[in-house]
Amino acid sequence: MAVPITEAPATGAEPDPLALKPDLERIEIELLLEGIFRHYGFDFRAYAYASIRRRLWKRIDEEGLTSMSALQQRVLHEPAMMEKLLLDLSINVTAMFRDPSFYVTFREHVVPLLRTYPFIRIWHAGCSTGEEVYSMAMLLREEGLYDRSRIYATDINEVVLQRAKAGIFPLDRMQEYTDNYMRAGGKRSFSEYYTAKYGGALFDHSLTKNVVFSQHNLVTDRSFSEFNVVLCRNVLIYFDKTLQSKVHSLFYDSLAMFGVLVLGSKETLRFMSHEECYQQIAPPEKIFRKVR
């Protein structure tokens, strides 16, 4: 059957014609990721392919380059370009009280478990700029648990960790966050937590007094403690299945028995070797309890 082939109208983001040879494109991307790993130590080789391809092309377009190999040349010889690419490749889109129903369920079903512990250790893996860390800190404070909690908030990217530590978030998102906060079962007035300052919303520093921000790479680093709760929401979606499975082993090893694993609302443990080791608490929220 004949398929009509026409030229698409030119748009600014038109990829190089080389991309029309997909197998060659794949080779070039794999070579670039291998080069980045061997030269800089950042391992993106097992990231979900369609997403990484999209973001590499975005960087190519923004630099006015035309091919994957041109990007490789720049990245391998210019550390500053690697810095830029690192920001592109680690997605840092987040929000306070993202998915409010998750926080409601966490209050109802996880907080009672946590009350039984004298000390609560929480690992927030892939915390990005920290919005969800501050959200959890507020929740724990309102439940009277914050003083005996410690949150270890980690990310691969030092730049976003610095922003998380600073605790200044865009003012124009406060309306959205206030709305999320109320629907997440917030018990106070959201505006009590921040003051408008430095052109942004500066959050109460006492929210981070029990938070340790630290760089950690889920792909290459090992477990560093035993936790009662591991939160990793919308981070593993950027990994392929093999890497997801590897990171789930890391989480399993890092959780105390009856500890709680929290994933993003569209993530699953299906087909993971540790699937049988967890029970889902209160579906459809992706909150799992380690039971064996």
Place this chain on the structure above:
Amino acid sequence: MPYSIVAMGTSWGGLSAMMKLLGGLPADFPIPIVVVQHRSKDSDRLLVQLLQDATPLHVCEVEDKDLLLAGSVHVAPANYHLLVEQGYLSLTTEEPVRYSRPSIDVMFSSAADTYRSETIGVVLTGANEDGSSGLAYIVKRGGRALIQDPKTAEIPIMPDAAVKAVPTAEVLPLDQLAPRLLELSRGAAKADRRTAV
């Protein structure tokens, strides 16, 4: 020419258009269907339920790394972009594109990059221009474009924009899209048949 994926995008008016279109396809339609319908970021599973009631195909909201299955309609969840990989689907929370997440353009482009000439793109009713550049990209990669005749669309802005971007696309009234997809599916690449619901 075998096809491996039907990528469908719609916005305003999309629910009733899709109910009609998917209702016209049989349970053994051999090509996986992937749908991006613009909706509010907090919308629940109602869309999936309504579509399921209208079609013998299996309708599901996508979870990360779901396998693409023949006989299934994979619906993008609210507030995530949907990317088509070889044999499965990935989700991302990257920035909205043209104010949309999920974005039809993003899903269409990834389908075209992955399945190239084996991709059928379908644009239905809608009140913005998302989908037109993605549809053009599908055609550029050798795939096929179908557009709901804007005259039969609840809101013609989206199909109008698609017709403008892809003048060679087949433009068909809503009730002729399902028969045309069936026709195109004959000789479709053998995809894995669902074994369990």
